Amino acid sequence: MSTDFQTGREALGARLNELRAETGLNGKDFAALLGWQRSKVSRLQNGKQTPSHSDLDAWAAAAGRPDLAGELKGRLSGLETHYRSWRRQLSDGHRPRQEQGIAETTATRTIRGVEVARIPGLFQTADYARHTFEANSEFRQITKDTDDAVRARIRRQEALYEPGKLFRFLIWESALHARTGPRSVQAAQLDRLLSLVGLDTVELGIVPLGAELRRAPSHGFWIYDRRLVIVETISTEMWLDDDDSICLYERAWDWLAESAVYGHQAQRLISRVRASLDTA
CATH class of the missing domain: 1.10.260.40 (lambda repressor-like DNA-binding domains)
Known part of the structure; x- marks a missing residue:
């Protein structure tokens, strides 16, 4: 805590x-x-x-x-x-928190994110999101509103195609291997990631497992412009808006970005993980 x-x-x-x-x-x-x-x-x-x-x-x-x-x-x-405790935020299910995400994304021009164990919600397929929400509902023993939550998450993704916005995300390679559902769901999710590489509003970096790191990624976080950082823990979501916290997380993002691969290199890495699903 x-x-x-x-x-x-x-x-x-x-x-x-x-x-x-x-x-x-x-x-x-x-x-x-x-x-x-x-x-x-x-x-x-x-x-x-x-x-x-x-x-x-x-x-x-x-x-x-x-x-x-x-x-x-x-x-x-x-x-x-x-x-903000997850217990209170999700007391009525996942959809209200997804609606908050839509509002924050609408109000932001540039989002920088780091994910170490899953695909960012902005890039998830409907099936991948569905399995994620269902598992989380069971884990937290909360109301299941999976279909409403999935619709809200997909609606948030409309921002990916808005001119003037920029989504700069770093994904640790481990997240590409972490399966939240059947192999077919994971394969479709990786195909979705491949399709986003090269989109003018998306800068996607993959941090290889064997990369030399100035600082290992300990958890995921999202930076909204220079006004807000959102960090998830297992019990709490932290919304940090003070200058010291924002500067600290910007440094963490910058250091990790140094170890990431982009463009064709990122595509090759994702494709290699995707191919392993066909041979497993």
Whole structure:
């Protein structure tokens, strides 16, 4: 978990602890007043658990300060502006997050991206996207809205053909080998990548597994112009808009770009992986 996020969560926990202490109740009695397990009160106070809005409403009321619920929720919203849990973002399925992606892409002229374990959503075929969404729904145990999510993802790809936009993506070769579905789905996906090489709005670089790297790619990220970086972790999506973060991720992108191959070299590498599917 991000250090910045954890620091903010601990600060919110300290504020909750302060309000609880003002009641004169210990953690056990305060938990009983709320009808919660004592462990939950402890986790919230110590910044070990992120509270929900309803948790904060209940805490403020139990502390006799319902007027402070807005302050507490404001602190939480400050955390979630930059650190958005997948649990909350995908509570109604994948489509709402895909719609956000369309909005961000529409507002951006140049997107630079790095993917290390999968094909970028902007380049995915419908079948590849379908298998990705279905697997993620099962993993996260969320509402399945696969068809709506796939339609939204494909609709976002219309931006690839808009004059004036530029999509500069680096894909680590491992992502070409990582299968999210049947061999036929992977083959069609690689064919799709081959068709994008040379498109005037797309600059596609493949980082070979044997390339010398100034810095190994640890995770994927997308840079929207110079205003926003979006980074995915297994539990959280980070939306970073401060100058330091943007400069750091731009440097990471630039360093990795030095090791990538483009044009005909990229096509040959993709074609080699594609051919291996026919002989496997």
